[in-house]
Amino acid sequence: MKNIFKFTSQEILMRARADLRLGIPIVLAGKKIDAVVTPIEVLNQTRLNELRLIDINSFILITARRAQTLKCPIYDGSFVRIELGEKFTPSSIKAIADPMLDLKNPLKGPFKIIRGMSLEIENEAIIVLKSAQLLPAAIISQVANGENFAETHKLSYLKTEQLLEMAISPKGIADAITAEVPTARAEKAQFHIFRPNISGEEHYAVEIGKIDRDQPTLVRIHSACFTGDVLGSLKCDCGPQLHAATKMINDKGGGFLIYLNQEGRGIGLANKIRAYSLQNQGFDTVEANHRLGFEDDERDFQLGATILKEMRITNIQLITNNPSKISTMEKYGVSVAKRVPLKVGQNKNNLRYLKTKAIKSGHLM
Helix, strand or coil: CCCCCCCCHHHHHHHHHHHHHCCCCEEEECCCCEEEEEECCCCCHHHHHHHHHHCCCCEEEEEHHHHHHHCCCCCCCCEEEEECCCCCCHHHHHHHHCHHHCCCCCCCCCCCEECCCCCCCHHHHHHHHHHCCCCCEEEEEEECCHHHHHHHCCCEEEEHHHHHHHHHCCCCEEEEEEEECCCCCCCCEEEEEEEECCCCCCEEEEEEECCCCCCCEEEEEEECCHHHHHCCCCCCCHHHHHHHHHHHHHHCCEEEEEEECCHHHHCCHHHHHHHHHHHHCCCCHHHHHHHHCCCCCCCCCHHHHHHHHHCCCCEEEEECCCHHHHHHHHHCCCEEEEEECCCCCCCCCCHHHHHHHHHHCCCCC
């Protein structure tokens, strides 16, 4: 029977990310070369044996950030390719990717770095791994005719052009569900649930009180922090910021709280807890992210601008200490008439965290 289903780029990407999180490889198709991408975080011996059968020249792909920690020379800018020799086991490969294993496996290498023969899909492989909230490290195996290979082995087939289309296009997003939900800090609150194209996570807009769209609207754009917002963690100032901003908007008579599901500066809760463990070893927030293979901040505040415009809000007073939020709003069509400082939540446990935000991330503390 002829296949009657036509999947969108979004649906294909969502399926590919789900497969990667399960440890199932995907086929990533470039303009010239196709390759199987297998996440290292969930690698096992059976899968490694299968990959060796696919391509004897398979290699380990890590980001330049992780390579710096491993003292690997960086020839290709944002990534490094390590030859996958016969000596490697799943454990030794995971030790390359996961800094949580650095103390347990301090002696790694020497590594044979592959240079000058990029498959031209490495950056896209890293993008899709990050979007799945996995460690940005994979085994890459080249295949001929990736579409047939994917069909034969029942693997997701994702074209790099589809991935980039979703990643760089204006963030399409839809107000899916709306309901009134009174809260302790804002009794007149209406919740809007948004479903974006690029992300599987839903984001929230809380409309508080009465909005006068002829005046700059008071807005807080807050990134999810399960440990701080829900459990009251003292390692950050997120929970106090969330609650203080909500009360501030309510006391002023109206505004919006935009709650983005971008946990751990966009790296996901599991990787955030990895970063916390590294901080316990003496690294600051930025250093921990780098050791994991991520950039300082992987969040996308364009989502916040898109949600505001969906709510017909284009002129705001922004409650923030982060200049990046202001520049992103302006870049994507939301005018920031005023920055409203938010200085709450300092305690003896988060002083280093707050200092790092100020010095390395430019926050106005």
